[in-house]
Amino acid sequence: MKICMLTSGHDVYDNRIYYKEILSLKKQYDDIYIVAPGDKDFVTEDGVIIKCFPKRKNWRDRFRPMKDMYNIAKTIGADVYHAHEPDSFQVAVKLKKNFGSKIIYDSHEYYPEAFSEHFPAIKGIMEKVIYNYEKVLAKKADCIITVNDILVNKFKKYHSNVILLPNYPVLKDEEMIKEYNPIPTFIYVGGLREDRGIYKILEAAKLINVNCKYIFVGPFESESFKSKCDEYIKNNLQDKDIIFTGKIPHTKVFDYLKTAHAGFVLLQPHNWRYVNAEPIKLFEYMITRTAVIGSDFPMVKAIVDPSGSGMVVKPDSPESIAKAINNLANDIEKTKTMGENGFNKVKKDYNWSLCESRLLEAYSLLR
Known part of the structure; x- marks a missing residue:
């Protein structure tokens, strides 16, 4: 199975995306890509192939990165596209429509509430608009992954395959030994x-x-x-x-x-x-x-x-x-x-x- 992570705003080495999800998936799948904002393509030491597009200039600069992401992602031909924001998931929906790929929406934020904060004068209206936009998109996912019970319950209202993956830390092979300062x-x-x-x-x-x-x-x-x-x-x-x-x-x-x-x-x-x-x-x-x-x-x-x-x-x-x-x-x-x-x-x-x-x-x- 060829897997491609899509992100419009997270770093390649984002803790959840790379060090948790991707390194877990690497235990069973070899062919993994990330399409993310960055300066140049490269391959990580874990063998993950990174394909980059220019970072967006500000929160309003959304359509050009989405176009760049789609143009890169369609050349990969992944079996599963795993998206981490509403923007990148919109790209995943288009890839599913055009190529029949499976798609995952990984929602680790309260996106409608967060995006509406950019519009304080009409915050309530914008929150409803983005909520409905996210709902229409999320219904097209093959699987929804999210981080807490509030979001699980939200998505379960309109999707049958919702998985809870909290942002818990990775246990290290070596436990930290404290070296306390002499004062509190x-x-x-x-x-x-x-x-x-x-x-x-x-x-x-x-x-x-x-x-x-x-x-x-x-x-x-x-x-x-x-x-x-x-x-x-x-x-x-x-x-x-x-x-x-x-x-x-x-x-x-x-x-x-x-x-x-x-x-x-x-x-x-x-x-x-x-x-x-x-x-x-x-x-x-x-x-x-x-x-x-x-x-x-x-x-x-x-x-x-x-x-x-x-x-x-x-x-x-x-x-x-x-x-x-x-x-x-x-x-x-x-x-x-x-x-x-x-x-x-x-x-x-x-x-x-x-x-x-x-x-x-x-x-x-x-x-």
Whole structure:
């Protein structure tokens, strides 16, 4: 079976697409392609053939990449085209119509809700338009793959073959051994944006009297937000141990996670998509034996509380965040136990090996 992944907006080495789905499929299928935005064609060290088209200039630049993707994909002649966005799935639908290929729609985002945010004045109208557009397309899929129960239930209303593949982490062959900093260390990993709770963490740090270290691993996503944080630190946190690493190689991230006692997952509550998400960052902390300070949203709470892997807080309340930091910093042994609890839970219930078998079974039914 020849397989071709289609993506209009994800990187070739996207964690879900490449390191989870493709490497799982490589265990049974040799002939795998990715058609994705990039600078040049190449073959990965795993033998996956990459075909590239120029990246889109902005979110409005949609039709030219779709045309490029179709022109490349039709030359591959795949048995299955596996698409990761509504745009790329529209290409897959055309390929099915013209060549009789099987097609998969892999929906890992709340696309109608996300796209409508570009049109704040008519957000509700646009959300309905995109929802109906996605519905018409998705009915033509041979299989729909998605990441949580909310999306599974949405698609099951009009499609009989819907597979749940959460974004669980891949278990490593070698488990991470912690090398804790001597003082309580709190970490955030990811893009630094206000809606990720970064500013709230800084405001909480001002309320903390315990000697703690704070590490922010990742790039600021705007200069204006960087300036806002720098100004707050200058005026309020000169006596705090705060490190911003900037963008660093993926392998270096684990050097910082090794030292951390707890990690922040503080998506802000103003966005419906955030409130109804299972952030991959949550599982990535857990798999590295790092206790969690998470938003008190239903999906996060349902993972953190039963597993005893951390604490949930009101993510827009510096006082609530500060209370959790104080609790964890003042009882390091309990915090380490939370980290161990999280690791054990991921190892048992929240890892990619559980999803891999479902993915391979879904493909076997498309032969």
